[in-house]
Amino acid sequence: MNAPIIIQGVWTIRALHDGKRCFAQEYIDGLQRSERVKLLAVLEYTSQNGPPKNKEKFNPIENGLLEFKSFQDRLFCFYQPGNTIVLTHGFCKKKTRLPRREINKGIRLMQQYLRDKGD
DSSP: BOOEEEEEEESSEEEOOOOSSOHHHHHHHHHHHHHHHHHHHHHHHHHHHOSSSSTEHHHHHHHHEEEEETTTTEEEEEEEETTEEEEEEEEOOSSOOOHHHHHHHHHHHHHHHHHHHHH
């Protein structure tokens, strides 16, 4: 599993790619234009200024997993050295609580990437 750069500024934002699919990019590409613009604005802000301090935009989940938020749209991610954030996947949160299935998927993808990378 690798993580090509999708946005680079003061911070680098990468997205996991398993050789066939990039889950985060697929989610972003599948959004309505207005929703995609909002989510990409949060990523662009982060690349220039670092992670938002506003918990309505960026929030820790568990075990090193974090989330970018834009209304119901979520992109899970984790930190890497050198001002780098790696996106795991995206989904639409339709209920009050985050789905355990999505959290587990994010943790599994993060662990797989770190294992493949040798960290």
